[in-house]
Amino acid sequence: MAAWRDLWTRLPRPARCYAPLWGIVVAVVLGLAALRAYGGLAGVDPTWERIHREGVVRVGMDASFPPFEVVDDAGRFSGLDVDLATALAERWGVDVQFINVHFDGVYDALSKEKFDLIISALPYDRTMTRDVAYSVSYYDAGQVLLAPRGETRVQSIADLDGGLCGVELGSESHQLVRRVARDRGLTIEVVAAREAGELPERLLAGEVDGVVCDSLTAHDWLARWPDLRVAGGATFAAQGETSTVGTLSGEGYVSGALTVRDRVSPGDADTPAGATLMAEKLTFAPDAAYAWTWSPTAYDMLLAGDLTFEGTGTVDLGRAEGDLINGSFRAVLMTYDTLTGAEHLSGWTLVNAGGKGYNAVIKAENGEVVLEYESTRGTLMWLK
Amino acid sequence: MRIAQHLSGRSLGGRVAQVFLRLAVLLALVGMLNKLPKRLVVYGPPQTVETTNPIIGVHTRLTDEVDDWKIQRTLQMVREMGSPWIVEYFPWGYYEPQEGRYQWGHPDTVINHAVAQGLTVIARIDFVPEWARPPETTYRHLDRDHYDDYADFVAAFVERYRGRVEHVVIWNEPNLSFEWGYRLPDPEAYTELLCTAYRSAKAANPDVQVLAAGLAPTLAPPGSEWGMDDLVFLQRMYDAGAAACFDGMAIHAYGLTFPPDDPADPQEINFSRAELIRDLMVRNGDAAKPAFITEGGWNDNPRWTKAVSPYLRLEYTIRAYEKAREEWAWAEAVCLWAFRYPWPQRTYQDSYSFVTPEFIPKPIYLETRNYALGLPFEFLESVP
Numbered sequence: 001m002a003a004w005r006d007l008w009t010r011l012p013r014p015a016r017c018y019a020p021l022w023g024i025v026v027a028v029v030l031g032l033a034a035l036r037a038y039g040g041l042a043g044v045d046p047t048w049e050r051i052h053r054e055g056v057v058r059v060g061m062d063a064s065f066p067p068f069e070v071v072d073d074a075g076r077f078s079g080l081d082v083d084l085a086t087a088l089a090e091r092w093g094v095d096v097q098f099i100n101v102h103f104d105g106v107y108d109a110l111s112k113e114k115f116d117l118i119i120s121a122l123p124y125d126r127t128m129t130r131d132v133a134y135s136v137s138y139y140d141a142g143q144v145l146l147a148p149r150g151e152t153r154v155q156s157i158a159d160l161d162g163g164l165c166g167v168e169l170g171s172e173s174h175q176l177v178r179r180v181a182r183d184r185g186l187t188i189e190v191v192a193a194r195e196a197g198e199l200p201e202r203l204l205a206g207e208v209d210g211v212v213c214d215s216l217t218a219h220d221w222l223a224r225w226p227d228l229r230v231a232g233g234a235t236f237a238a239q240g241e242t243s244t245v246g247t248l249s250g251e252g253y254v255s256g257a258l259t260v261r262d263r264v265s266p267g268d269a270d271t272p273a274g275a276t277l278m279a280e281k282l283t284f285a286p287d288a289a290y291a292w293t294w295s296p297t298a299y300d301m302l303l304a305g306d307l308t309f310e311g312t313g314t315v316d317l318g319r320a321e322g323d324l325i326n327g328s329f330r331a332v333l334m335t336y337d338t339l340t341g342a343e344h345l346s347g348w349t350l351v352n353a354g355g356k357g358y359n360a361v362i363k364a365e366n367g368e369v370v371l372e373y374e375s376t377r378g379t380l381m382w383l384k
Numbered sequence: 385m386r387i388a389q390h391l392s393g394r395s396l397g398g399r400v401a402q403v404f405l406r407l408a409v410l411l412a413l414v415g416m417l418n419k420l421p422k423r424l425v426v427y428g429p430p431q432t433v434e435t436t437n438p439i440i441g442v443h444t445r446l447t448d449e450v451d452d453w454k455i456q457r458t459l460q461m462v463r464e465m466g467s468p469w470i471v472e473y474f475p476w477g478y479y480e481p482q483e484g485r486y487q488w489g490h491p492d493t494v495i496n497h498a499v500a501q502g503l504t505v506i507a508r509i510d511f512v513p514e515w516a517r518p519p520e521t522t523y524r525h526l527d528r529d530h531y532d533d534y535a536d537f538v539a540a541f542v543e544r545y546r547g548r549v550e551h552v553v554i555w556n557e558p559n560l561s562f563e564w565g566y567r568l569p570d571p572e573a574y575t576e577l578l579c580t581a582y583r584s585a586k587a588a589n590p591d592v593q594v595l596a597a598g599l600a601p602t603l604a605p606p607g608s609e610w611g612m613d614d615l616v617f618l619q620r621m622y623d624a625g626a627a628a629c630f631d632g633m634a635i636h637a638y639g640l641t642f643p644p645d646d647p648a649d650p651q652e653i654n655f656s657r658a659e660l661i662r663d664l665m666v667r668n669g670d671a672a673k674p675a676f677i678t679e680g681g682w683n684d685n686p687r688w689t690k691a692v693s694p695y696l697r698l699e700y701t702i703r704a705y706e707k708a709r710e711e712w713a714w715a716e717a718v719c720l721w722a723f724r725y726p727w728p729q730r731t732y733q734d735s736y737s738f739v740t741p742e743f744i745p746k747p748i749y750l751e752t753r754n755y756a757l758g759l760p761f762e763f764l765e766s767v768p
Contacts, residue, residue: 064690065688102560102562103731103732105562108562109562109566122731123730169694169747170694172734174747175744179744182744194695196686214686
């Protein structure tokens with residue numbers, strides 16, 4: 001948990017802008033917060049004012065969901081979200097108060113100002129965005145494919161065609177594998193184990209070719225069975241090691257030291273803007289690219305402990321020619337605890353930015369690698 | 385030739401004929417435009433539910449399901465599972481968005497499909513439209529001033545669906561402050577609402593069975609701002625004269641981590657807590673009234689502290705249906721939460737469902753179907 005805590009403390013202050021509000025934090029005033037992010041109205045956020053006036057941030061959660069939040073019989077809260085809320089409160093210089101509510105009523109309780117934020121393993125819900133503001137997501141609890149570390153054939157679910165896939169009976173993994181097999185026309189024999197805990201041994205014994213489970217379970221199993229690996233993605237491939245990979249993509253947390261030769265990409269090609277990737281020790285090799293997806297409401301983020309630039313590189317916006325961003329903004333591309341090679345950043349450039357017609361500066365300051373973007377494209381107006 | 389002359393309009397008669405011809409074409413076009421599009425999804429011939437246990441039921445979740453075919457497919461799957469009963473939620477605010485102006489399209493679709501599948505519908509009615517509550521209140525907030533408005537809607541509903549829906553539930557879990565508009569739960573006020581709705585419903589359709597709301601099983605201490613003990617709440621309802629205002633009792637029977645045969649205990653929330661509600665009915669002279677389990681069951685999320693493993697959920701669910709049939713003569717239906725969500729909730733709520741949003745049946749569905757149809761179990765090792 002300490003590593004997480006270190007990362008949380010790098011979080012930018014929420015008063016500065018909307019998007020870097022880390023964690024699954026729900027603010028109450030979407031409009032003003034969002035506008036401030038783009039240099040718009042300098043409005044007053046009543047929640048933010050109240051928190052500082054009273055010196056306490058009230059955090060709502062359904063404390064029944066480890067490892068994110070639980071409460072013991074003595075009323076003590078603990079878990080990832082509790083650490084996150086505590087770190088935010090420390091940074092803001094206020095106390096934190098946890099309020100335990102049933103999940104069904106958590107949004108209504110926020111609207112009735114029973115608390116200021118929800119931090120409760122809360123998924124983004126586009127149907128609620130009229131009423132609340134979401135931070136970027138901080139954890140992807142999706143499903144992953146595990147395979148033995150000694151073999152390399154299994155890199156994706158398609159590699160299990162004609163083979164055996166272990167899942168826990170009735171679990172989300174069970175439904176997922178059946179659906180993927182159906183939709184992609186794969187012949188996968190699903191081995192449904194009554195107890196999830198028996199799957200790692202069965203995988204290592206060769207009884208199944210792969211196991212699908214959620215990423216939290218994978219974290220646990222990788223620590224207990226070092227001969228397992230996550231197939232088809234670098235997100236966990238560097239678990240606890242020093243490694244060099246071509247591409248690092250996905251969401252989640254990479255422990256150990258990792259050097260990336262070609263490309264770092266929070267999320268992946270199918271992920272909308274707003275993906276979050278965390279790394280304990282990350283090095284960009286010379287000429288590496290950072291794929292950064294931006295939209296008016298969210299953008300990707302890399303959250304690093306020790307960050308190193310070995311040379312110049314590029315920030316790849318992935319935008320088609322003519323799809324230039326109008327306007328000006330300042331955005332946090334990455335955060336770090338320690339930075340090595342900051343002198344190379346002045347040589348970093350934007351690519352695939354939609355064309356010419358902008359000035360961009362990439363620089364490091366106060367624990368953040370930021371992009372200052374200014375459109376220089378004019379607009380023609382005429383009267384009819 | 386003369387016809388040609390007429391149509392060419394060179395004579396008075398020709399001009400008249402031309403006008404008539406144009407009118408005829410125009411009317412034909414208007415007629416085509418006004419013709420209602422043919423239903424792509426037909427209700428089909430009436431079906432019957434085959435089952436060995438006629439009290440099996442599920443709470444469907446079709447409120448926000450848009451597509452006709454998905455509504456129909458959901459209800460087909462309910463029937464095919466051997467479940468003759470469904471509970472469905474009909475939000476007042478959806479169907480009377482302006483006072484006195486009803487929009488019955490969606491409930492017509494749901495109810496007609498359900499009836500076509502041979503299902504018995506229990507309709508839960510709540511959700512306050514904006515016009516019937518003060519600004520800045522939640523959709524669960526109903527003041528006494530608007531009890532008559534709610535009752536009018538219930539009356540309109542039971543009148544419209546006479547012969548198709550014969551059970552209505554008045555409100556939901558009023559012993560939770562969340563369900564009472566984040567006000568302190570008020571058994572006397574709820575009783576007044578129940579009696580108001582009862583009178584209107586009976587006037588509109590004397591055959592309708594009015595059910596008192598299922599209470600949330602809760603051990604909230606006295607004075608809690610979040611809820612009131614369900615047993616305390618129900619006794620206060622009786623003390624306020626509720627007995628004269630309902631024909632049956634809706635009960636919520638969640639098992640949490642306990643098996644269905646775990647004995648009832650006022651200090652514990654388990655499936656058998658329904659028996660305590662029943663005892664309380666009997667003590668208050670309501671032994672002749674039936675009860676309906678309108679929510680309940682087990683969750684198999686791997687992280688939620690109040691869940692069980694998917695395998696245990698199979699065992700507990702089948703046993704619960706069997707126990708209710710064997711031991712609860714007063715229970716006319718056991719409708720467990722929740723058959724299918726229109727889209728993934730991405731929370732532990734997904735782990736209550738029987739079928740995924742993509743209509744992939746979970747083992748809980750398959751095994752319930754096997755039980756209901758008297759077929760061999762596929763996953764369970766023995767009959768629970």
